[in-house]
Structure formats: structure tokens, C-alpha cells
Amino acid sequence: MATNTAASTPPSLLRRAVIGRDPRRTLARALVLVVSVMVVAKFVLLPIKVEGGSMLPTYQDHRVNLVNRLAYLFHEPRRGDVVAIRLAGPSIMYMKRIVGLPGETVAFHHGHAVINGKILEEPYVKFPCDWERAPVTLAPDQYFVVGDNRNMPIEDHTMGEPHRNRIVGKLLL
Amino acid sequence: MSKRIFRAGLAVALIALGVCAWRIFFPSAEQVIRKRLNEVARTASFSAKEAPLATALNSQKLANFFAPEVEIRVDVPGRWQHTFHGRDEIAQAAASARSLVGGLSVEFLDITVTIAPDRESAEASLTLKARIAGEKDLIVQELKFFLKRIDGTWLIIRVETVKTLS
Numbered sequence: 001m002a003t004n005t006a007a008s009t010p011p012s013l014l015r016r017a018v019i020g021r022d023p024r025r026t027l028a029r030a031l032v033l034v035v036s037v038m039v040v041a042k043f044v045l046l047p048i049k050v051e052g053g054s055m056l057p058t059y060q061d062h063r064v065n066l067v068n069r070l071a072y073l074f075h076e077p078r079r080g081d082v083v084a085i086r087l088a089g090p091s092i093m094y095m096k097r098i099v100g101l102p103g104e105t106v107a108f109h110h111g112h113a114v115i116n117g118k119i120l121e122e123p124y125v126k127f128p129c130d131w132e133r134a135p136v137t138l139a140p141d142q143y144f145v146v147g148d149n150r151n152m153p154i155e156d157h158t159m160g161e162p163h164r165n166r167i168v169g170k171l172l173l
Numbered sequence: 174m175s176k177r178i179f180r181a182g183l184a185v186a187l188i189a190l191g192v193c194a195w196r197i198f199f200p201s202a203e204q205v206i207r208k209r210l211n212e213v214a215r216t217a218s219f220s221a222k223e224a225p226l227a228t229a230l231n232s233q234k235l236a237n238f239f240a241p242e243v244e245i246r247v248d249v250p251g252r253w254q255h256t257f258h259g260r261d262e263i264a265q266a267a268a269s270a271r272s273l274v275g276g277l278s279v280e281f282l283d284i285t286v287t288i289a290p291d292r293e294s295a296e297a298s299l300t301l302k303a304r305i306a307g308e309k310d311l312i313v314q315e316l317k318f319f320l321k322r323i324d325g326t327w328l329i330i331r332v333e334t335v336k337t338l339s
Contacts, residue, residue, distance in 0.1 A: 051311055087300040087315040087337050089283025094338065145338065155252070160338025 044069055045172065046090060054147030054157060055082070055095055057126050059171075067093070071170035077101075077143060079120075082171040085145065085162045093168060094158060097124070100144025102164075108133035111150065127151030136161065143167065203286045206295055206320060206327050213238045213329070214279045217267070221275040221306060228271045236264035240321060240328040248334050249314065276306030295320045295327070298335070 020026040041047055046067040050059050059065070059082070067084040077083060077098050084093040099113045099120060100106035106115055111129030113120040129150035138144055138161055146159040196204065216235045223231070237260070245257040257263055270277070284299045296319055303312040315335035320327045 085337070087283070087313065088285065088298045088335075089300065091282040092300050092302055092313050158338065160336070162338050166337065 046084070046169065048084065048093065048095070050095060054149050055097070056147075056149040058082070058097075058124050058148045059095065065095075066172040067169040068172045069169040072167070076164075077167055077170070083143075083145065084168045084171065085166045086168050090168055094145070094162075095171065096145035096147055096159065098143050098145055100138055100161075102138050102140050102142055104144070105135045105137045106144040107135035108154070113146070122148075124148050125150055139163075141165075202288050202292060202295065202322075202327070206286045206297060207284050209238065209327055210281050210284055210297060210299065210318065214281045217277070217279040219271055219277055223271065228268060232264045232267035232271065235267045236260040238329055239263055240323060240330045243328075243330055243332075245332040246334065248336070274305050277303060278306075279303045293322045 046069060048065050048067055050061060050063045050065060053061055071081075079098055079101055081098045082095065083098060084090075084095055086093050099122070100115055104115050105117070106113065108114065108131040109119075111131050113122060114135075125148055127149060131150060131154045133154060136144070141164040142161045143164070144159075144161050147157060150157065200208070213235065216231055216238070219228070219231065239260050241260050243258075243260060243263065245263065247253055247255050247257075257266060280302045282300045282302055284297055286295055286297045288295045296317065298315070298317055301312070301314045301316050305312070315337045317333045317335055318329055319331040319333075321330045322328075
């Protein structure tokens with residue numbers, strides 16, 4: 001007389017912990033999880049690694065962060081937002097802070113950002129700055145972006161007026 | 174029922190294999206251009222250990238990706254503005270860059286290729302990512318390549334820097 005020992009003995013604790021009681025269900029769950037993570041990482045929260053010191057001290061070099069691609073679904077970018085700006089694609093992006101909004105005139109005087117002739121209060125700028133930059137008026141779909149680390153010659157700092165379609169999303173952390 | 178599923182699966186696998194084989198043996202113009210641009214990046218890269226003969230050969234090999242009357246316009250405001258004309262100037266610039274720095278790694282990312290309706294010319298947008306050996310900062314620049322099919326080969330006729338933040 002033969003008995004089915006596999007069916008009668010319960011699976012080991014280790015096996016249950018790794019693959020669960022029903023391996024097929026576990027596989028399906030794992031697949032759903034992998035697909036969800038891939039979709040979220042591509043279309044919702046884009047993982048990025050910060051390279052360079054242009055956003056110091058707010059964002060340290062080599063730190064990992066996330067770009068929220070849905071941040072501007074219901075409203076346009078706002079002043080003070082730290083945004084990711086794409087180049088040819090999303091593999092490499094500039095990470096900058098918005099200081100000027102469409103239609104505004106932006107300049108730098110004695111190291112201060114001047115918007116429409118008024119000095120902008122920027123508590124996130126911690127290092128001394130002596131920049132001078134002539135006023136520039138932004139187009140209806142342009143923003144003025146700049147890094148928080150202004151303790152360098154103005155020529156060495158990447159800043160400018162990207163168009164709205166280049167802004168991929170807002171930094172989450 | 175299971176035999177039918179097996180046959181359907183086999184048919185799908187064969188079709189996929191056929192498509193892959195077709196793409197390998199008969200690549201589209203877009204694939205050819207992508208491959209060529211990646212070769213340009215690989216050829217532009219070099220290490221400190223490169224021998225003098227290899228330097229000369231690789232500089233010439235790099236120049237051969239370009240059309241004889243090529244124009245490369247570099248315009249990075251506040252940093253560098255220069256226009257290179259012709260293959261010879263590119264070969265010279267590549268050779269002198271190789272002698273000036275101890276190594277360079279070049280990558281082209283996010284390549285988007287647009288083929289013109291005449292199928293004889295094309296435009297490619299990409300992001301250049303380069304790192305000079307021993308330097309901490311990356312060189313990042315958005316570029317636009319213009320290519321033309323000359324005697325069956327896609328050659329670069331013009332390169333322009335793109336001002337991303339303006």
C-alpha cells in the first residue's frame with residue numbers, strides 16, 4: 001500500500017517563508033510587484049542620482065532621489081520648486097530650483113536674485129554670492145532655474161531659461 | 174487543447190525569431206545610425222595606455238565617421254565657442270585631445286533618430302556624457318547630429334550643441 005507522504009506532510013517553515021503555501025500564487029504576486037515597480041519607476045517616480053555640487057547644501061553629491069513626474073499634472077511649476085530638466089532624454093537631467101516664472105524679468109544683483117525689480121528671499125542659499133547678471137524677460141512658457149550653490153564664479157554655474165516641456169517633474173525628497 | 178496551445182506558442186516564438194533575424198540581417202536606417210553613433214562614442218574614448226600608433230589610427234578612424242566637408246559648431250556660452258571644418262581638422266583635434274588628457278570616456282545617451290522623407294538624410298538628438306580621466310566633474314552636453322547617406326554609408330555632415338537651458 002502506498003501513501004502520498006508529500007501531500008500529508010506540511011511544507012517546511014523555510015520553504016513557506018520563501019515561496020509561500022501556494023508557489024503559483026507567490027509567482028503571480030512577484031510578477032505583479034515587479035511590473036508595478038517598473039511602471040512606477042518609469043512613469044511616476046523616476047529614481048535619480050545627484051552628481052555635482054550645484055545644489056549644495058540642499059542636495060549632497062552622490063545622493064539618490066526621486067523625481068515625481070505627476071507633480072505638475074494639476075498645476076504648473078511654482079517658484080522655489082526643485083525640478084528635473086531633461087536634456088535629450090531622461091537619462092541625464094539637470095536638477096535646479098525655479099526662481100523665475102513665465103513672463104517675469106530675472107536678474108542677479110550683488111548676489112541676490114531680482115525678480116521684476118524686487119529681491120527674492122531665498123533661505124535655501126547658504127553660501128556667499130556676488131553674482132551680477134543682466135535682466136532677462138521670460139517667454140510665456142519659460143522658467144528661470146538656478147542651483148542653490150552660488151559660491152562659484154557665475155560662468156561656472158549652469159543656469160538658464162528652459163521651456164516648460166523640458167521640466168520632467170519635481171524632486172520628491 | 175494542450176497541443177493547440179503548444180502549436181500557438183511555437184508559432185509566436187518562430188515569428189519573434191524571424192522578426193529578430195530580419196532586424197539583424199536587414200537593419201533599418203535608424204538602427205544603422207544608432208549603431209554608428211555608438212561607434213563614434215567608442216572611438217572617441219581612449220585610455221592613458223593608448224600607444225602612439227593607436228592614437229593616430231583611432232583619430233583617423235574617428236574622422237572617417239564624418240563627411241569630408243563636415244562642420245562641428247561648439248557653442249557653450251561662457252565656456253567654449255569654436256567651429257571645426259573638415260575631416261582633417263577633426264583628426265587633428267582628436268589627436269591633440271589624446272595627447273593633452275590622460276583618458277576620456279564618451280557615451281551617447283537618449284539617441285533619437287529622425288529620418289527625412291527622402292531617406293537620404295537624418296537628424297539625431299542625443300546627450301553626450303563624457304568623463305576626463307582624473308577629473309571629478311562629468312561633461313554633459315545635448316547635441317544634434319545631421320547625417321547624410323553618401324555612397325551607401327551614413328556620414329555626419331554637421332554637429333551642433335543644443336542650448337538646453339535657453
